Amino acid sequence: MSGSSSIAGLPSPRPPFIRVVQAFLWIGCVSFGGGRTAYFQDELVVRRRWLTNEEFLEAVALAQVLPGPTIGNLAAHLGQRFGGALGAILAVSCLTIPGGLMILALGWLYFQGMPTTVTVPVGRGVSAASVGLAISSVLRLREGARGVGGVAIAGLVFTLFGPLHWPIHWVLVASVPPAFGLAWRARG
């Protein structure tokens, strides 16, 4: 896959603004269901090749560690990377405006008394499909956890943040030191 093809330290070339708008508007229009980072990975890494898997994982980690809705942060981070402050503003706007208009329209209908009999089964089908989508995306990114040590750290983070519901700062306290130690030893 594309992970090893990047030359460490060289910034990727910046795509033109119109392409940035196109990409994020597309994600903003189609990213239904949970696990929405999968859409970013598919569009920006697999299809447009603006980022390597490794660069994408780094952006995801920062987006999740910082406060705020994760994919809003992810759009701001990647938009900044592709086009500076204007890129960040465009990316976040394109990500949120299509869904924002749709949810406002549905919200208006809802407060007019729209029955929820249609939206409930659609929502259940979408939620279930997004589970599979999210898992396939993580499988594609699994090279981010290399070797026994990397897998162990990913497993630790998964267990603490998933089943055990630890707050993110304690998850980081437990996982950053061993992950740093591993990266330090591998610096070669």
Added chain:
Amino acid sequence: MAGSRVSVAGDLAAVFARVSLLAFGGGLGILPEMERQAVETHRWVTHREFADAWALSQVTPGPGMLMVLVIGFRAGGLGGALVAGLAMFGPTATLAALVAERWGRLGGRPTVAVLRRTLSPIAVGLLAAGCYTLVRLGVDGLGTALIAVGAMVAAGWGGLSPALVIAAGAVLGVAALR
């Protein structure tokens, strides 16, 4: 009347900016605090309306936290929706972009390469934990489990685009899960 509208806008801005800045590790964790503020403290919506606003965010694209637009709309019309959305996404996106700028300027120094390699396995773990939450929210029986596995195979090995996978899920949901 104009005064109360301004004060509603101020409350919306304060509440949603605050919960957004408290949302470490993603939006799901702050739902309980958001519900407490929107339902009990400010009475913008009922418990039922709050749950339905979340359900609406699952059938519309974009961030799930766009549900605050519905709450803002109920509390203060279109202006309220705009204020709620800007408060939820504005401050934290600005922070994320500032951090990205700094991070990019660090460039390819050897110590930064170590930091990058530190973050990678942690990010994989965080994303996997997200899958765990999604399974708990979205898989509740054989029908939903089959849709999930089908979606995983279609996206992972079939190369189907995410949008088509989700559209198929929606159709199957209507056909089989009613």
